[in-house]
Amino acid sequence: MKALVIHSFGGPEAVAFDEIPVPEPGRGEVRVRVRAAALNPVDWKIRDGYLKDMFPHHFPVTLGWDCAGVVDAVGGGVTGFKEGDAVLAYCRKEFVRDGALAESIVLEPRHLAHKPEGLSFEAAAALPLAGLTAWQALFDAGKLNKGGTVLVHAAAGGVGHLAVQLAKSAGAVVLGTASVPNHDFLRSLGVDHPVDYRGDLLPNVRAAVPDGVDLAFDCIGGEALERSPECLGPEGRIVSIVDPGKIEAFAGKGIRAEWVFVAPNAEQLSELAGRAARGDLKVEVSALRSWKEYAEAFKSLEAGHTRGKIVLRID
Numbered sequence: 399m400k401a402l403v404i405h406s407f408g409g410p411e412a413v414a415f416d417e418i419p420v421p422e423p424g425r426g427e428v429r430v431r432v433r434a435a436a437l438n439p440v441d442w443k444i445r446d447g448y449l450k451d452m453f454p455h456h457f458p459v460t461l462g463w464d465c466a467g468v469v470d471a472v473g474g475g476v477t478g479f480k481e482g483d484a485v486l487a488y489c490r491k492e493f494v495r496d497g498a499l500a501e502s503i504v505l506e507p508r509h510l511a512h513k514p515e516g517l518s519f520e521a522a523a524a525l526p527l528a529g530l531t532a533w534q535a536l537f538d539a540g541k542l543n544k545g546g547t548v549l550v551h552a553a554a555g556g557v558g559h560l561a562v563q564l565a566k567s568a569g570a571v572v573l574g575t576a577s578v579p580n581h582d583f584l585r586s587l588g589v590d591h592p593v594d595y596r597g598d599l600l601p602n603v604r605a606a607v608p609d610g611v612d613l614a615f616d617c618i619g620g621e622a623l624e625r626s627p628e629c630l631g632p633e634g635r636i637v638s639i640v641d642p643g644k645i646e647a648f649a650g651k652g653i654r655a656e657w658v659f660v661a662p663n664a665e666q667l668s669e670l671a672g673r674a675a676r677g678d679l680k681v682e683v684s685a686l687r688s689w690k691e692y693a694e695a696f697k698s699l700e701a702g703h704t705r706g707k708i709v710l711r712i713d
């Protein structure tokens with residue numbers, strides 16, 4: 399089958415189509431014929447070797463951690479999924495080798511949720527990694543509650559645009575940073591206070607929430623994360639998905655701060671898919687391309703200004 403692989407770490411030139419064996423599901427596994435796969439910054443980070451100390455990598459590595467498709471083979475002992483089921487999946491395993499940018503991928507039920515009929519394959523592919531990250535950061539680590547206040551850094555991106563909606567639907571007051579051309583987009587998602595990250599952060603945050611926010615959710619790192627402690631209220635906490643080192647340094651100074659690395663969670667994924675199908679969670683697919691155009695898609699992802707998600711059709 400065709401897959402987008404790397405044979406060693408490297409830049410954009412390291413990625414190419416290759417022929418690899420069609421995987422067979424073992425006991426407790428299903429095989430998914432992939433229809434669409436979203437790109438995430440983790441894909442170029444894996445390509446470049448940034449995760450090499452975090453997970454074992456087995457080359458050739460097929461890239462891609464997000465997909466939607468149809469189950470076409472089921473191993474023994476699997477309940478809940480059968481051939482022909484439409485599914486979406488967050489595909490991270492304990493090692494890096496089998497990615498979603500392939501015609502097929504073998505996964506376990508813990509990676510999967512059923513795709514509701516009202517959700518397209520393209521939107522479904524865009525949801526798992528970013529949606530689960532937003533959920534786990536806001537609610538599991540961030541303890542965001544009804545009436546709470548949250549500042550989401552990089553609110554127009556893949557994780558951010560879902561996070562602001564999830565926070566809003568939980569009854570929070572939401573501040574989100576983006577460049578000014580994205581502020582109407584943020585408002586359309588329910589953001590109460592769009593903030594220009596090129597301006598001075600603190601006065602804008604204090605103007606909206608004088609006592610400081612309950613949660614700063616960092617999806618960008620750098621100066622945004624550096625300046626997050628001063629934006630917090632007395633019981634406030636910081637959750638970052640970008641910079642574990644800085645989070646450790648904050649925690650060492652007594653600041654409530656946590657780093658999150660998203661984990662597969664079938665129950666949360668099912669909830670997210672249901673909300674998206676009902677129209678309660680808008681999945682913004684700002685670019686939909688054939689996977690043959692992967693090079694342009696990666697280039698655009700790496701520029702760092704994607705609105706919502708980039709999705710590739712596995713055609």
Ligand SMILES: NC(=O)c1ccc[n+]([C@@H]2O[C@H](COP(=O)([O-])OP(=O)(O)OC[C@H]3O[C@@H](n4cnc5c(N)ncnc54)[C@H](OP(=O)(O)O)[C@@H]3O)[C@@H](O)[C@H]2O)c1
Pocket residue numbers: 438439440443527528531551552553554555556557558575576577578580595617618622638639640658659660699702703704705706
């Ligand atoms: N730890 C985990 O489990 C985990 C999970 C998912 C993602 N991540 C990481 O989290 C980061 C975000 O992921 P993503 O998928 O949301 O990325 P993304 O979609 O590529 O983010 C793009 C967004 O970033 C915004 N942006 C760029 N510079 C900014 C700045 N200085 N301040 C605020 N916003 C800025 C852009 O808005 P404008 O166009 O308006 O500039 C754009 O909308 C990546 O580093 C990714 O690797 C980690």
